Amino acid sequence: MSKLITKLSITATALMLALPVQAQDSTDTATPGADTVVATVNGTEITLGHMLMVRAGLPEQYQQLPADVLWNGIMDQLVQQTALSQTDDAAETKRVTLALENERRALLAAEAIAVVAEEQVTEEQVQAAYDAKYAAETLGNEYDASHILVETEEEAQAIVEELNGGADFAELAAEKSTGPSGPNGGSLGWFGAGMMVAPFQAAVEEMEVGTISAPVQTQFGWHVIRLNDTRTEEAPALEAVRAELLSELQGQLVENRIEEVVGAAEVTRMAPGDIDTSLLNQLDLLED
Structure with a gap:
């Protein structure tokens, strides 16, 4: 309803x-x-x-x-x-009465949260959040790699042998790779942790710059990978992430306030084991 x-x-x-x-109709709007x-x-x-x-x-x-x-x-x-x-x-049925009670509760809670969300976050707090999130030790590595993708392990192993024999990686990629990066010499550009499928990512992270991998299987086929370079991920400028940090800090203020208020309240609640939870599906109870 x-x-x-x-x-x-x-x-x-x-x-x-x-x-x-x-x-x-005209009305008094003085x-x-x-x-x-x-x-x-x-x-x-x-x-x-x-x-x-x-x-x-x-x-x-x-x-x-x-x-x-x-x-x-x-x-x-x-x-x-x-x-x-x-x-x-x-008629003000039970359904209407309960809906009004829930709506009033939700609106009052939203007002309380709005007060907390509007609390001023200091510049010191923003800087501290930035330092914690983007400290050098928390930044991961980024990888610049190229690959040649083929259908079988045998094809991949043959390519490894050609490369070890002095063949040009970019030329082989353009000639034999079935992946979209083939025409570009197999270049994948820079990527960070978690951006590639797990077997590929794991292989890259174990490689030394300038080396060629053994064949690596993923759901796309068999890869021969060359690691071109690595670097430490660069932290964004503070101003570029200020809005994000403010949102996170204000969200934390709200969470802290909710925990504080609920923690101080005298709460009793019925656990799922204490009642037949299938009652939640019996919406006809609202018609009593």
Whole structure:
């Protein structure tokens, strides 16, 4: 039912926005605010604040519409909902009561989290987070490698022998490799840990610069690898990751606050072993 109401609300807004804008009755807007009454339905007030909350929750495709276009659609939606809510059919069932309780709980929790998320993160905290995340000892190695990909181990072993005999790696790659890097001499460019499939990555990390590997099998076939160079991964500039670090620090503040509040609360909870968890599937219980 709640999903249906939400869908109807969005649909009603969309339909109303498609209608021509009607002239509005004049109202006292000398000192407009969230409590300013903009309409009444059988004596029930609809305020500017109610309209603002609908406006804030509109689907993305309506967010950029000008206010004079949105006004009637939002007003009509609220008038319709208010009138419907006053009918005898609009009983406050257990489903509605529980949904309202959950919504109120979620909104209040979001307000509490917003307060924590807005706490100022100091420059010292940002720098410390940057240093911890991008300290030299935490940075991995990057590898510049080339490979020749063929279908069988025998083909790969024959290529190893040709290379050991002095054949040019790039020429053999262009001639024999079935991989997309073949025309480019087999070059894969620079890559870091975890960027290649595991057998290939493991082989590269064991190699010395300038050496040729024994045939390495992956799901793509058999590879002959040459390690061209290695380097330590470079840390990004602080400004390039500042937003990311701020988000992580603020997220940590929120997590700490949640742990603090829940830890201080007197909580009792029923464990899955204490109840038949299949009850979660019995949505008909909401109809009692």
